[in-house]
Amino acid sequence: MERNQKEELRALQDTLYVIGGKWRLPIINSICNGNKRFREIERSIPGITTRMLSKELKDMEMNKLVKRTVYNDTPVLIEYEPTEYCRTFGTIILSMIDWGREHRKKIIEGDTF
Amino acid sequence: MERNQKEELRALQDTLYVIGGKWRLPIINSICNGNKRFREIERSIPGITTRMLSKELKDMEMNKLVKRTVYNDTPVLIEYEPTEYCRTFGTIILSMIDWGREHRKKIIEGDTF
Numbered sequence: 001m002e003r004n005q006k007e008e009l010r011a012l013q014d015t016l017y018v019i020g021g022k023w024r025l026p027i028i029n030s031i032c033n034g035n036k037r038f039r040e041i042e043r044s045i046p047g048i049t050t051r052m053l054s055k056e057l058k059d060m061e062m063n064k065l066v067k068r069t070v071y072n073d074t075p076v077l078i079e080y081e082p083t084e085y086c087r088t089f090g091t092i093i094l095s096m097i098d099w100g101r102e103h104r105k106k107i108i109e110g111d112t113f
Numbered sequence: 114m115e116r117n118q119k120e121e122l123r124a125l126q127d128t129l130y131v132i133g134g135k136w137r138l139p140i141i142n143s144i145c146n147g148n149k150r151f152r153e154i155e156r157s158i159p160g161i162t163t164r165m166l167s168k169e170l171k172d173m174e175m176n177k178l179v180k181r182t183v184y185n186d187t188p189v190l191i192e193y194e195p196t197e198y199c200r201t202f203g204t205i206i207l208s209m210i211d212w213g214r215e216h217r218k219k220i221i222e223g224d225t226f
Contacts, residue, residue, distance in 0.1 A: 005146055005157065009139060011213030012206060016135050018216065025129060026122060033118055044118065088215070091208045093125060099205055100124030103131065 015092070018063075023048055023056050025096070028082070028089050031066060036079040060086075128205070131176075136161055136169050138209070141195070141202050144179060149192040173199075 019025055023045070030044045042053050057080060060066045065086045071077040132138055136158070143157045155166050170193060173179045178199045184190040 005143075008210050009142065009158065011210045011217065012139060012142060013135070014213035014216055015209040016138060022126070022129050026125060029122065029125060045122065088212065092205070092212055095204045095208045096128040097121050097124045099201065100127035102201070103127055104124065 019089075019092075023052060024060070025089065025093055027053070027056055027060065028065065028086055029093050031080055031082045032087060032090070032093075036081065038078065038080070041080065132202075132205075136165060137173070138202065138206055140166070140169055140173065141178065141199055142206050144193055144195045145200060145203070145206075149194065151191065151193070154193065 026045050026048070027041065030041050033044070035041045035044050038053070038057070041057075042048060042050060045053070057066060057068070061068050064083055067081045067083055069079045069081065071079070139158050139161070140154065143154050146157075148154045148157050151166070151170070154170075155161060155163060158166070170179060170181070174181050177196055180194045180196055182192045182194065184192070
């Protein structure tokens with residue numbers, strides 16, 4: 001039991017570490033939903049700053065969460081695509097979306113927890 | 114589609130907001146696993162400071178994630194228990210534990226994503 005709890009906690013903390021702050025999962029979700037251009041991703045996430053998105057996309061490219069492709073048109077076109085690794089977050093994101101929905105429903109219904 | 118994406122993002126962000134930083138879910142997991150006393154919870158989460166756990170438990174009590182009971186023995190005994198609300202994070206925590214396990218397996222196998 002003790003060992004198992006330690007192993008579970010380690011797995012949980014590994015995941016939390018990769019997910020990082022509040023923007024990583026919304027960006028992953030946006031890109032997995034088909035947004036490819038910087039401005040599209042930015043517009044799809046209200047509240048994110050250009051600077052923060054830029055920083056996150058750089059980190060995510062380094063960590064192989066997104067693939068960045070530069071097309072040498074004029075003007076230059078840059079597209080971001082989700083990697084397979086990026087898509088492994090699907091289950092977590094869906095369980096969080098479900099939780100958020102239930103939470104909102106309960107608040108609207110005025111339930112006390 | 115557009116509306117749906119907005120609603121999903123809002124639900125995701127609500128959840129991320131409630132989960133907050135890196136300690137909230139490990140603490141929820143520890144208490145749901147049966148750790149009741151401050152020192153038990155503290156010992157179950159390597160790296161957490163006494164100050165941080167204390168702050169988190171206060172916030173979590175205010176937000177009805179944990180129930181704090183004081184038993185007037187000598188010495189005073191204080192126990193933390195998960196509320197029903199706290200247990201609603203189960204699915205998210207399990208999906209994160211799964212992800213962390215898979216991630217570690219892949220790293221050990223030397224897979225590139």
